[in-house]
Amino acid sequence: MDLGSAERVFLIAAWGQGVNLTNGSTSDLAELAEAAAAWHAGVALSELQTAAPFLEVSPLALAHERGPEYAVAEKWSRYLAPDPYEDLEMLHAAHAEPRLRALFPFTSHGALMFSRCTGFPFSQDISAIYPLGDHRYAVHHRGEPFSREPDYTAQEAAAVVVAHMPETWGPAVAGTQHDLRDREGQ
Known part of the structure; x- marks a missing residue:
């Protein structure tokens, strides 16, 4: 049985600059209309949540x-909160690097990646750190073949990522990779 097949339900998700800012569901069309009007009027998210619980x-x-x-x-x-599914050694080493700490971090399949923008799709131009096991890490530079060699400590891997970044990159800006390209193209 599909959600909403027995009764009417409205699903809402509001996005801005590549970020899912709020979502929810209601069976009351008037409640949905009030939330949409508040969103359209530009109220703050905390006010929106108060107006549309x-x-x-x-x-x-x-x-x-x-x-x-x-x-x-x-x-x-x-990411820095204890989590058995995240490699805290890698995360702490990256966070210790001021230039990486100013970027938007995200993970995919255990790898730590960095974005120069805070919205999705993220920028795809910064090197990523991949855990190899036994406290060893690989660094993958965008546009180059992936290699497990050389392998680095967490601190070395973070330093290699920073060394590979142009000086003009960072801190992260609001928006998506498309917004970032538009900004830099001007």
Whole structure:
């Protein structure tokens, strides 16, 4: 049975600058219309959630609303919290590098990646750190074949990523990789 097949339900998700800022569901069309009007009027996310309690607003969405530096800090704080599924050694080593700490971190299949923008799609131009096991890491530079050699300590891997970055990159800006390209193309 599909959601909403027994009764009417409206699903809502609001995005801005490549970020899912809020989502929720309601069976009340008037409630949905009020939320849409508040969103259209540009109310703050905390006010939107008060006006439409069926909407969920995450701490990361609130951080995005405050600015890219807050979104970056919130994302790093999530990654640096103890989690058995994340490689904390790799995350702490990357966070210790000021230039990496200013970028928006994200993970994919265990690899730590960095974006020069805070919205999806993320920038795809910064090297990534891949855990190899036994406290060893590979660094993959964009546009080059992946290699497990040489392998690095977590600190060495973070330093290699920084060394491979142009000096003009960072800190992360609000928006998507497309917004970033448009900004840099001007």
